[in-house]
Amino acid sequence: MNQAILTLDRVDGVSARDYRTLKPAYVPQWLASLAIGLTLVAAIQCGWGDQTLPDFAAWSASLALALALLSALVLTPRNFTVGYLVSLLPFLIAWRVAAMNGAGLLMWVSSFTAVVLLLQFADCVVNDWRRERASPGAWLGTVLWQMTIVRLYFGLNELGHSTEKIFAGLGSFHTLEEGFRHLGFAQWAGLFVILGGLVELASAISVGLGLFARLGALVSLLYFLVATVGFGGEWGRGYAWASAGGGGWEYVMMLLVVFGSVLLTGAGKFSIDGWLLQRRWLPDALRVLCTNKAGR
Structure with missing residues (x-):
């Protein structure tokens, strides 16, 4: 019985006390x-x-x-x-x-x-x-924080793109709308600007804040693949991001690797997912959207 209680008190190797004192x-x-x-x-x-x-x-x-x-x-x-x-x-x-x-x-x-x-x-x-620092898993704890910093940066980085589409004012919106027309969206350009901004906002919330992070990472992967393969042309311009004629696939690949790593594991303890899992507020069917089998 005591062993069962101890097991329930751990999420991803982190005790409930750790979440309270974080x-x-x-x-x-x-x-x-x-x-x-x-x-x-x-x-x-x-x-x-x-x-x-x-x-x-x-x-x-x-x-x-x-x-x-x-x-x-x-x-x-x-x-x-x-x-x-x-x-x-x-x-x-x-x-x-x-x-x-x-x-x-x-x-x-x-x-x-x-x-x-x-x-x-x-x-x-x-x-x-x-x-x-005195615990056996101290080194692993520093690695987890390293990945948290990377996740936060790349997740919240999407806010910049989302903001210019749906929050920054009509001037920014119409500039992007014109750019989307040149990509072939014609009269639907404004709608796709808004949809792109909403997807990027969802990515920032899911990956950046760690709310159903694995789902958000998957959506982000698909979004950037569609945007770059179908419309951006980065994959046909070579590797270097800063190159003549537009950027290549260097930065896009970096995004895909980071989002892919979040898809594999989830967001970790500094996340809304970690808090929800620790409080056991999520049914089993939704936990898979937050963390992998080891985390569950």
């Missing part, structure tokens, strides 16, 4: 909440004050930051992993909206907030290493 030790949450709050104020100023954020870009940035602040205030104190990830994604959307529209005030305040969030993450990683 948080920064030195960078306080009030500082992150304050920084996100100031960023929201800057977004409102840029949207309705100096109007450097045009049309719906003002709403996109402001609503995204409101969601980030709500998560920072409500979710993060209860569970750092979930709250941090849920705050990070909309914050990055707002930061990208500011950069694409040249909203100087919002860009500078967002940069400060980004430093705070980065320090929180680094603090969390180091704190976890410190707790586990």
Whole structure:
């Protein structure tokens, strides 16, 4: 009986206690909440004050930051992993909206907030290493964090592409719409811009935040294969990404390798999947979308 309880208390070799204590030790949450709050104020100023954020870009940035602040205030104190990830994604959307529209005030305040969030993450990683350094699996723990960093970057990297399609304003949308027309989409160009943006947003949520990460990795693989084989032409331009006549398949292959690795294993403990699995809130049929057999 005791052995059964011990087994149930482990997910991917990580105990339930590890999930509860997975948080920064030195960078306080009030500082992150304050920084996100100031960023929201800057977004409102840029949207309705100096109007450097045009049309719906003002709403996109402001609503995204409101969601980030709500998560920072409500979710993060209860569970750092979930709250941090849920705050990070909309914050990055707002930061990208500011950069694409040249909203100087919002860009500078967002940069400060980004430093705070980065320090929180680094603090969390180091704190976890410190707790586990005397355990037999300490080295493996550092490898898992290495893959977490890679997953976060490549997953959330899709936000930049998604934001320019569906969050950054009409100017960006119409520019991309014209580009899609040249790819042969004709009168359906606008629809495919939106669909592409939604798929990229789903990829960022699934792979970046680690929510049904294996499913998201599979969808991302298929999306980039269709986009590059059917329309981009990268596979016929040689290897180098920076080359005459357009980029080759170097970067595309890197994306496919990273998404393929997430498809094999899942997202690990710093993810929404890890939290859901630890709390046993997912039926068996859905666990396969989060982690492999060893993880289940």
